[in-house]
Amino acid sequence: MSGPVPAAGIRPDDLVVPPGATWQQLAPELTALLRGTEGGPSAVVLATSGSSGTPKRVRIGAAALRASGEATAQVLGGSGRWVLALPTHHVAGLQVLARSALAGTEPAVVTTAPGMPFAAPAFAEAVARLGAGSGLRLTSLVPTMLSRLLDDPVGVAALRTLDVVLLGGAAADPGLLERAREVTRVVTTYGMSETAGGCVYDGVPLPGVRVRLDPDDGRLSLGGPVVAEGYVGDEGLTASRFSPDGGDRWFLTDDRGAWRDDRLHVLGRVDDVINTGGHKVEPRDVEHALRRLDAVADALVVGVPDPEWGSVVAAVLVPRDPAVTPSLAEVRSALTDLIPAHARPRRLVWRDAIPLLGPGKPDRAAARAELAR
Template sequence: MTTGSPDLLVPAGSTWDQLFPALRTLLHEASGDEVCDRADEPCVVVATSGSSGTPKRVRLPASALRASGEATAEVLDGHGRWVLALPTHHVAGLQVLARSVLAGTEPVALPAGPFTGGAFASAVSRAGGGSPTYASLVPTQVHRLLQDADGTAALASLDAVLVGGAAADPGLLRHAREAGARVVTTYGMSETAGGCVYDGVPLPGVVARLDPVDQRIHLAGPVLAQGYADAPDLTSTAFQVLEGRRWFVTGDRGSWQGGRLRVLGRVDDVIVTGGHKVEPRDVETALRALPGVTDAVVVGVPDEEWGQVVAAVVVPSRPTDPADDLARLRAALAPTLPAHALPRQVVLRDAIPLLPSGKPDPARAGALLRAAASPSAEG
């Protein structure tokens, strides 16, 4: 293969038709049986979502994108036609383009503007044909589709829908599957060429392990990035050789359940309140299970007495008296959560603050909660 080709930069605002020809060329250079010299291999440079801090520029070798796309086809129903509903300057949308290149198809992109069930249904209709039809979505998009009859029907008509980018609520996944959708949850990040663990099982060629001390997830395999552009110190910290294998050291904790990887949350997201550790994801799941709650994001807010308090930005499903929400939510959650995990602060909003990638933005959620300065609950 040809080496030494310039990197393909993916700036914010890039459209799929601008990137697609260059990505096709780059992936074709990575084809064949020849082993690439990773130091010289052409790369795509894509920014991380910024959910864990300042976005970083990740150098993804063409071979990593190809390995990821081929493994995805292997665990689904083969290569197919993809609906593009995500921005292509983040890895999930970029992978829709890469998978389309490998399939020899072109993606069907939603029009610019708000994501709606009607627009998604139209794109799915245009994508349908003789090959499997897929989409990659974030949980917020799935939720919106399930509120729309046409969107729900389109979701159910797909051969598979990959759901990633953020933790998907079990209730949302159940609702989607009951509606007939073949939902495949994905876990991964820009540094692993996108999702590399599907429904808790690593893709072919990918290996996952947990650090024995802090249960931090390590990932290895042909999907790994080369590193960070112009940041050798960050690269040496995040990509480490352990026991003869190169690993990406994630910022997430996990556990194995029935042979499947369960992601528990960010290592630095654990809320320590009064000496107790609280998993934000457990509180979010309990909140979303309440009849009056549509969505929620939970963070720890500094507190003089408790160190941190459990705090939540909640999207109610109907108008509610804000003065009663904290007491009502704590009472409703008491049967399912220990006392130390009950929220001591709550803010109501029409929507969860999101990053451009579609992931919840915990930094903005924390800022909303601090600005609201709600009084702590007793107990």
């Protein structure tokens, strides 16, 4: 929280959000920040999830946080009351608090015992605490959470009472989206701490947000009022990723994208493409195919070094039934009509869950290290 300078690069008027921070702890300073109260904080400092390596601390100015919240309300059709299911020290969770502060409402917090996983009953209890009232009923989730809710009748019933579910943090499987949209309105979001959270909703940039694609490799840059100030204590990295251009502030991401039917499709990280035997393989295409198999509940695909192929496609799989874990040959055979031979996994492991970073982001580095062994 703001106060004496606690670490290199932190300013006295920064609101530093520590792990485990509660709504009650953050609400006064967060409200002062969003209202521009004299003597209040001027920016929020959050740690990234570390998906590109070492976690970084991002400074998000009050104007960026406010612009994000106001644009979200404009696109979704108004402000409302939120269910907080995500950690507050990650940007999606903090945004639930910021949007609540802007709306003058208090979020209903999902309470889970330490060490226990997210579960439908706790979520349903939080939804019930929203009570009656005007305005939208909303929440923000990652795909893993949404999948657990859809697998539990209690979770399905709770989702039906909500007006909007923002879904981000990781790519959502088409099958999961199809199931969820039969229950409630689901809006997919793309963004990161460096853009004050999600800034592209269902493939459409929020008002004021701009998107550029590198003509050579499709690498994404995001610009507009939601872009953060930079990285705390790392001027070199800030200069390499953040830049003013054409009246906007821009952030260079690690992701690739493409426009299809006037919507942005995020293809994956620049360094995630697998070059195997001269063929380029998109991990997400393989993951989608694997999830269509009866035995597979979830999948994470990475490339690992191989002396013959350069790299090979490898997968961490989660079984629908722990007693049914087909062999590599059986999985490859089942994929015959779904993806070409060069895209089928040549290594796989079955695990109870996909390794994750932060709130639901796949830990590809951990998967790659395990499969390389």
